[in-house]
Amino acid sequence: MKIRTKLGPYFYILPALIVVLVFRTLPILSSFTASFTDYDIGGFHGFVGFANYARMLSDARFWQSVLNTVFFVLGVVPAGLLIPLFLAMLLRRKLAGKSFYRTIYFLPVVTSAVAISVVWTWLYNPEAGPINQIITALGGEPLLWLREPRGIFEMMLSPLGIHPKGVLAGPSLALVSLMIVSVWKSTGYNTVLFLAGLENIDESYYEAAKLDGAGVWGTFRHITWPLLSPTTYYVLIMSTIVSFKTFALVYVMTPPPGGGPLGTTNVMVFYLFQKAFDRFDIGYASAISVFLFLILLSLTIVQRRIAGKRVYYS
Amino acid sequence: MMPVNPKTAAMSITKHFFLILGGIVMLLPFLWMVNTSLQQGGLGNYVEAWTKVPFGTYFLNTLFVTLLTVAGVLVTASLAAYSFATMKYRGRNFLFLLFLSTMMVPQPVYLAPSYVILAKLGWINTYMALIIPWTTNVFSIFLLRQHFKTIPRTLYEAAILDGCGRLKYLWKVVLPLSKPVIVTVILFNIIGSWNSFMWPLVVTHSENLRVLQVGLSYFNQEQSSNFELLMAASTFSTIPLVILFLFVQKRIVASYTRSGIKD
Numbered sequence: 001m002k003i004r005t006k007l008g009p010y011f012y013i014l015p016a017l018i019v020v021l022v023f024r025t026l027p028i029l030s031s032f033t034a035s036f037t038d039y040d041i042g043g044f045h046g047f048v049g050f051a052n053y054a055r056m057l058s059d060a061r062f063w064q065s066v067l068n069t070v071f072f073v074l075g076v077v078p079a080g081l082l083i084p085l086f087l088a089m090l091l092r093r094k095l096a097g098k099s100f101y102r103t104i105y106f107l108p109v110v111t112s113a114v115a116i117s118v119v120w121t122w123l124y125n126p127e128a129g130p131i132n133q134i135i136t137a138l139g140g141e142p143l144l145w146l147r148e149p150r151g152i153f154e155m156m157l158s159p160l161g162i163h164p165k166g167v168l169a170g171p172s173l174a175l176v177s178l179m180i181v182s183v184w185k186s187t188g189y190n191t192v193l194f195l196a197g198l199e200n201i202d203e204s205y206y207e208a209a210k211l212d213g214a215g216v217w218g219t220f221r222h223i224t225w226p227l228l229s230p231t232t233y234y235v236l237i238m239s240t241i242v243s244f245k246t247f248a249l250v251y252v253m254t255p256p257p258g259g260g261p262l263g264t265t266n267v268m269v270f271y272l273f274q275k276a277f278d279r280f281d282i283g284y285a286s287a288i289s290v291f292l293f294l295i296l297l298s299l300t301i302v303q304r305r306i307a308g309k310r311v312y313y314s
Numbered sequence: 315m316m317p318v319n320p321k322t323a324a325m326s327i328t329k330h331f332f333l334i335l336g337g338i339v340m341l342l343p344f345l346w347m348v349n350t351s352l353q354q355g356g357l358g359n360y361v362e363a364w365t366k367v368p369f370g371t372y373f374l375n376t377l378f379v380t381l382l383t384v385a386g387v388l389v390t391a392s393l394a395a396y397s398f399a400t401m402k403y404r405g406r407n408f409l410f411l412l413f414l415s416t417m418m419v420p421q422p423v424y425l426a427p428s429y430v431i432l433a434k435l436g437w438i439n440t441y442m443a444l445i446i447p448w449t450t451n452v453f454s455i456f457l458l459r460q461h462f463k464t465i466p467r468t469l470y471e472a473a474i475l476d477g478c479g480r481l482k483y484l485w486k487v488v489l490p491l492s493k494p495v496i497v498t499v500i501l502f503n504i505i506g507s508w509n510s511f512m513w514p515l516v517v518t519h520s521e522n523l524r525v526l527q528v529g530l531s532y533f534n535q536e537q538s539s540n541f542e543l544l545m546a547a548s549t550f551s552t553i554p555l556v557i558l559f560l561f562v563q564k565r566i567v568a569s570y571t572r573s574g575i576k577d
Contacts, residue, residue: 009403016394016450023447024416030427087336090329103563104337110559112509114527115548118534119347122541130346196571245420248511252531269422276426289423
């Protein structure tokens with residue numbers, strides 16, 4: 001009887017623990033150790049120290065994937081913050097049709113990334129897709145969208161005779177097309193988060209501001225923005241992580257082998273996927289995984305540091 | 315009726331203008347999808363897409379995997395959460411942190427080693443690979459634990475005095491008191507399982523094991539210029555979750571928010 005009570009709790013936790021240990025902890029730790037090994041289709045060939053990391057440093061495709069990921073995150077995160085914040089500000093308080101709007105905005109969130117990608121591939125189709133048809137009907141020049149390797153700054157500035165090169169050319173239109181879909185898909189989720197955050201702000205603050213004669217902008221700056229900061233901070237971290245993880249959109253809309261036109265949509269997760277499962281280069285793919293994880297970890301720490309000073313918890 | 319203030323009316327019109335604009339942007343891709351799917355062949359496109367590749371099999375696979383995964387999560391997560399929330403034992407906090415720490419690492423990071431582990435188990439290209447690794451979910455454990463902790467301990471003591479066992483107490487008292495959280499857990503895991511793509515893409519190869527998302531992605535590559543068929547396939551792949559969403563819309567939105575803002 002006594003033994004039963006002592007061991008009892010462990011029986012409750014055991015099923016979950018086995019799954020967590022075998023399919024989470026073990027592979028997570030393995031990706032660290034595997035990054036120091038030569039492990040490919042032929043199996044394990046021994047430890048190689050930092051060779052995989054050294055290879056990363058001189059791998060142009062890898063750095064391209066880092067740059068593309070940075071572009072992607074820098075594009076998606078601010079847009080995915082500002083648009084939902086704006087929509088949530090409109091939706092707060094009593095408003096006719098509020099739940100109707102919310103339902104519509106939320107639809108892309110629950111729809112699978114694969115189906116959404118198939119649909120947007122068609123919308124972006126240069127020859128027959130609806131987007132180019134609208135542009136042509138309005139008298140504009142049709143674009144190549146997902147097949148356009150040129151950077152958007154290059155495209156915008158070249159009519160003026162300016163030809164930015166390299167990083168300055170900006171993300172390719174193909175990558176920007178993916179960013180648009182990503183923002184479109186996450187808008188509803190972030191709007192709902194902001195809405196919940198806004199509804200948590202006590203109405204008395206606004207009444208006080210009104211008595212003080214504060215305008216719309218003043219109220220936003222001094223009341224809404226600081227009091228909303230925990231939500232903003234959470235949305236910021238979540239969208240950063242989600243953007244770094246983006247895979248299905250890239251894989252379906254700009255399918256392998258390329259990673260988009262001239263590799264311009266080749267983001268880090270896509271690249272590590274290719275190394276791991278097309279080449280079965282597990283060692284090298286693991287080094288990329290570790291690098292990805294360290295970036296995410298340090299971003300979270302940095303964001304927490306910065307936010308720690310600014311976030312206002314009431 | 316309150317007198318209508320012209321300033322408020324103008325404000326409200328401006329609000330609706332932007333909200334409708336946003337709504338159009340959100341809906342248009344779906345409308346185009348359905349519209350294109352009905353071009354040329356009409357409803358026949360649906361039949362053709364459905365029969366061209368075994369979408370029936372893909373659906374059944376997804377359904378099967380989703381059902382077993384969700385059932386697994388419910389069992390393992392409520393047992394684990396129950397022990398974390400109500401029992402005192404050595405290593406409890408350590409185990410809880412160990413569980414939580416796995417949430418910090420995104421799936422792509424450990425995908426390659428997971429494949430190797432599955433290969434060693436001989437599970438590559440089996441239902442086991444699709445189901446077993448997802449029969450628990452740390453986030454669900456976390457949600458359930460938070461809720462179980464709010465149930466007063468006096469209830470437990472009273473039940474024990476009445477000769478109720480610990481497992482029976484979980485089943486008869488704790489779970490019935492936790493229905494909203496359980497619904498959240500179920501919905502979350504249904505959506506997650508139904509939409510998961512990267513994992514099934516990696517761990518299965520044969521066509522008869524393909525889940526819906528993987529099947530749709532291959533169909534997209536094979537029929538890349540046959541837009542009517544692609545849109546028909548996208549439509550029937552999306553419909554089940556859209557219907558689920560429309561039925562339990564409030565619950566789903568609330569679940570997402572609950573997960574977002576932790577107390």
